Amino acid sequence: MSNVLPKPVLRLINEFGRLPGIGPKTASRLTFYLLRGNDAGLAADLSAALAELSENTQYCTACHNITEQNPCEVCSDTERDQQVICVVEEPLDVVAIERSRMFGGVYHVLHGALSPVEGIGPDDLKIGELIGRVQQGDFREVILATNATLEGDTTASYLQMRLADTAVRVTRLARGLPVGGDIEYTDEVTLGRALEGRRELK
Amino acid sequence: MKRERSYRTEAIIIRRSDFGEADRLLTLLTRDYGKLRAIAKGARKPQSRKTGHVELFMRSQFMLAKGRNLDIVTQVELIEPHRVLSADLVRATYAAYVVELLDSFTPEEERQVAIYELLRDTLGRLDTSDNVRLVARYFELRLLSLVGYQPQLFYCVVSGEPIEQADQYISPEEGGLIAAAHLSPAIRARQVSAGAVKVLRFLQTRAWDTVAHLQLRDDLHRELEMVMHYYIQYLLEKGVKSAEFLYRLRRETISLTQNQPLSNDSPNML
Numbered sequence: 133m134s135n136v137l138p139k140p141v142l143r144l145i146n147e148f149g150r151l152p153g154i155g156p157k158t159a160s161r162l163t164f165y166l167l168r169g170n171d172a173g174l175a176a177d178l179s180a181a182l183a184e185l186s187e188n189t190q191y192c193t194a195c196h197n198i199t200e201q202n203p204c205e206v207c208s209d210t211e212r213d214q215q216v217i218c219v220v221e222e223p224l225d226v227v228a229i230e231r232s233r234m235f236g237g238v239y240h241v242l243h244g245a246l247s248p249v250e251g252i253g254p255d256d257l258k259i260g261e262l263i264g265r266v267q268q269g270d271f272r273e274v275i276l277a278t279n280a281t282l283e284g285d286t287t288a289s290y291l292q293m294r295l296a297d298t299a300v301r302v303t304r305l306a307r308g309l310p311v312g313g314d315i316e317y318t319d320e321v322t323l324g325r326a327l328e329g330r331r332e333l334k
Numbered sequence: 335m336k337r338e339r340s341y342r343t344e345a346i347i348i349r350r351s352d353f354g355e356a357d358r359l360l361t362l363l364t365r366d367y368g369k370l371r372a373i374a375k376g377a378r379k380p381q382s383r384k385t386g387h388v389e390l391f392m393r394s395q396f397m398l399a400k401g402r403n404l405d406i407v408t409q410v411e412l413i414e415p416h417r418v419l420s421a422d423l424v425r426a427t428y429a430a431y432v433v434e435l436l437d438s439f440t441p442e443e444e445r446q447v448a449i450y451e452l453l454r455d456t457l458g459r460l461d462t463s464d465n466v467r468l469v470a471r472y473f474e475l476r477l478l479s480l481v482g483y484q485p486q487l488f489y490c491v492v493s494g495e496p497i498e499q500a501d502q503y504i505s506p507e508e509g510g511l512i513a514a515a516h517l518s519p520a521i522r523a524r525q526v527s528a529g530a531v532k533v534l535r536f537l538q539t540r541a542w543d544t545v546a547h548l549q550l551r552d553d554l555h556r557e558l559e560m561v562m563h564y565y566i567q568y569l570l571e572k573g574v575k576s577a578e579f580l581y582r583l584r585r586e587t588i589s590l591t592q593n594q595p596l597s598n599d600s601p602n603m604l
Contacts, residue, residue, distance in 0.1 A: 153354075246423060248423070248426055248427035248429075248430035248431075248576050248579045248580075248583075249349070249390070249430045249433075249434075249575075249576065251575050251576075251578070251579050253579065253582050253583060253586060254583075254586050255586055281389060281390075282389055282390045282391065282420045282426060285420055285421040286420070286421060286422065286423045286426045287423075288421070289421045289422055289423060290423045310380040310381050311381075312381055313380075313381060314383070317383035318386065319385070319386025319387050319412045319415070320412055320415065321386055321412070321415045321417065322386045
């Protein structure tokens, strides 16, 4: 294949191939779809979007989320409760929590979770930044919204330990039955937590 | 044991990684078929029936179907969640260490019930014991014995004479202790104190119930760890990732929390 195809085509196939979940076949299929130009302007739009992605994004110096402006929209929004901070692993978790429309505070993105297996330690994440922010700022509550996985739980317990000597209230997201969940198939840990956190019906 | 098209076994999840859109790739140590890899389809979605049963270090009952490359998890039910272990960074690090050693020393698809039971018991102990360092040392010595690397701690491996009550040398290359008088410069070895030798022998020959109550000084704990890590790294011919993570955790957290122990319930655990 390599000697038949022109260099720009090969280059794009190679670049696509660096993306997660894209193999050589998919990469060449995508490339040829763009090349054939059935969808007018797609290649141009795509290249403009890519250029903008690297030029116009940065990390917010307060919450470390990806943003166009610094500080980000959430951090500079005076309508939001700037005294409640929600700690998440990834920027996409912010999107998920915003979708719930139940949270009106600010965020802190760790960019990962502690993992002894992968060798990700406290210094690889934005943990020092979080501690500094809480110590210097005026916060009422820190909500630990890391994933309900082993890594997320160890990260939460580590943060709790590190925040113990501040006056701020530290909370963790509740755990229980998912919407549409079947009790029969729920694991005992989740079910136990669901029982612990049961609510009176009023 | 030959696997049927669909089979049932108890297993511990020793590794897991994301796979595809919402699947998980698991490495299982099964009781009946040894170490093998399996796919848990959809296990990353909260609504999945498998989600809460396939977390790292959990012990579960599995129904698996033989696939072309990887086996597929069809049903799974949690037996032991290790609740404490999975929320404590130090305990989880020790669990990662235990699992990494086991993974490095065992071949795939070879039934070894004794090794399975060792892992099951060790993870249970890491969940409940306050002396996780001792749990790790006990595990190391047992594992080495089970995979055929049991260090000789009673006779000098050069001369064959009984080891005296004094400081000695230990050599993974020669497979055990060497009396100071018989050590030659050609042999790679490390010094080990008389006190440490005593503890190692005790751990190697006694059951956990007897060992569990052992209280050791902090410096002895450090020496035992250094000796065992030295011995094991030589055998594996590579570093142990989670051991390095443990060192790093010590450096980072001790410098941060001078007067505050990492774990509230067990001060010197790290």
